[in-house]
Amino acid sequence: MAPQKTVLILGGSFAGVSLAHYLLRHVLPSFEDSYRVVLVNPSRNFFFKIAAPRALVRPDLIPPETLMPEIETSFSEYTSTEFEFMQAYATNLNTALRQVHLQGIDGSSSVLEYEALVIATGTSSKSSLWSPRDPKEVTVDAMTATHQALQRAMHVVVVGGGAVGVEVAGELGSEFGNTKKITLYSGSSRLLTMVRPRLGRDAESYLTSLGVKVVHGIRLTGSPKSTVDKKTIVQLDNGETISADLVLDATGSKPNSEYIPKHLLDEKGSVKVDTHFRVAGAGPKVYSLGDIASYSHGGILDVTDAVAPLGSIMEYDLSNGMFGKVVEFKRNEKETMIVPVGRSKAVGVVFGYRIPSFLAWVIKGRTFMVSSSIPYSRGDGFKKKVLL
Ligand SMILES: Cc1cc2nc3c(=O)[nH]c(=O)nc-3n(C[C@H](O)[C@H](O)[C@H](O)COP(=O)(O)OP(=O)(O)OC[C@H]3O[C@@H](n4cnc5c(N)ncnc54)[C@H](O)[C@@H]3O)c2cc1C
Structure with a gap:
């Protein structure tokens, strides 16, 4: 059997975790163990950013085990031939050699070669309290x-x-x-x-x-x-x-892109992608998803809407056009934001329609959606393949 090739995903948050589940369930099985997914993240735990404001003030309502489910547990349905988790930081991307340099949290260095690469290292705000890059x-x-x-x-x-x-x-x-x-x-x-x-x-x-x-x-x-x-x-x-x-x-949300060659980034430091999530100038089968990618305005919808289209494009590229489909991705431009303001009020606009405080509170303000934390880390929203 030919040696397995690596689909390397950098960043284990909403984008990286969701795409990894999608590929493992719906794309890679048809390649019969030719590919394995390696997911790299500095923490062994997914961090449900959405609930961080309440968790900080009331950790009794949102304890760390709910806010931060363990990534490997959320991937326990896959074999070690299919999936590997690495706790590390990407420190350098060499697109000519198709390698990523990694630093473990103990300071050790390693180099991983990839057949396909997905850059999903997101953004960090000035305070690590709501967007940590640590264990x-x-x-x-x-x-x-x-x-x-x-x-x-x-x-x-x-x-x-x-x-x-x-x-x-x-x-x-x-x-x-x-x-x-x-x-x-x-x-x-x-x-x-x-x-x-x-x-x-x-x-x-x-x-x-x-x-x-x-x-x-x-x-x-x-x-x-x-x-x-x-x-x-x-x-x-x-x-x-x-x-x-x-x-x-x-304040100050900035892309986590310091390890990426400058010519692949736009003026804000985001990874420049085309409408197929492909990173121009990075060689074949290099993609970017989520907050770090130039198509995104920041937000979960810009991740979840993009997972299936990217999965389909990767399926097409990995099979040299035999399977999958190259679809044009268009982000939903309609205004959407829900912001809880304390325990009993919230403001919100969903797909261009302003919603009453009570509804915004029911959707997000009541619990900060924390019951979705584990389902997000398990990729529950991607159990079925999306037909495009
Ligand atoms: C407090 C807060 C509340 C929010 N509420 C909402 C909301 O209600 N609705 C909504 O739509 N959006 C909300 N957002 C935005 C939403 O959280 C982001 O859109 C989402 O997290 C983007 O996911 P991502 O995977 O692209 O990136 P991120 O969540 O930023 O994750 C990036 C991952 O990459 C890792 N990483 C960073 N650098 C490296 C490296 N060098 N090597 C390896 N890994 C690395 C990070 O540790 C992290 O795990 C909120 C954000 C915050 C901060």
Whole structure:
């Protein structure tokens, strides 16, 4: 039997995990063990980012084992010939040699050759609390330390008026709005600038009623500095400084693409893909999926809608055109976002239609959809092959 070839997937979050299940169930079986999937991620655990704002403030409602299911357990239906998980960071991509250099979390180095490569290393925000690139233990320690600091803090500053900043401020307002000073700096003229103004206005009014002070038009400059009395000093761009006990930074989502040659990236650092997810200039059978890819505006729908089309294109490429189909991918451009604001309110727009607070709360605000964490890691949404 010819040696197995490797389909290498970098990044074990929504994109990497979903595609791995799709390929293992619906694409690779017809190649009779010619290919194995190797999934590389710095953590052995999937991180359900969506629920991070509530998990940080109320870990009793969303404990680490629900927030971070183990990846290998979620892939236990496959044999070791079909699937391998590697806990490592990709540190260098050499498209000429078709190799990826990896660094294990113990610092060890290795090199993997690929027949096909999927870049799905996503994005990270400035704070690792909502988009960690570390092993689970490091993330749990960071979340626990912040949770404890929250109990002691009298003034908490949240930076960033996007969905994550609003969700974090809402959780803080629900929990501590009557006992602590909570300030949200939007860094803009309104909240939730990605969607129509009405949502930002509603979110602001819900936050205000929870005791959160929302400040617009002022940005933080430089990094927050700690003082000997354990305060954090933040410099504002209006020349003032503020002192807080804790600053939570919900800004600055950047692609995790530092290991990728620059000519494969656009000006934002995203991987340039065509409408078939193929990475131009990277050689054959190199693809990118999810938040890191240039087609994505960031969000789960841009992952889940793309999994089956990419699976079909990979099937076509791996079989030299005998199976699969090359389909043009068009992302759904309709405005969609649901943002919980505390325990009982939420704002939302779904496929262009604004939905009432109660419905947005039922869909996301009630539980932060945490019951979907394990199903996402098991690829439950991809049990059937999608006919395109
Ligand atoms: C707090 C929060 C709430 C959100 N809520 C929603 C929501 O309600 N609805 C919605 O649609 N979207 C939401 N999003 C966005 C959504 O989480 C992202 O769209 C989604 O996570 C993208 O998945 P991904 O797999 O492309 O990338 P990511 O989730 O960013 O995952 C990338 C993976 O790659 C790993 N990685 C990074 N660098 C390397 C490397 N060098 N080598 C190997 N692995 C690496 C990372 O550790 C990570 O596991 C939210 C995001 C946040 C932060």
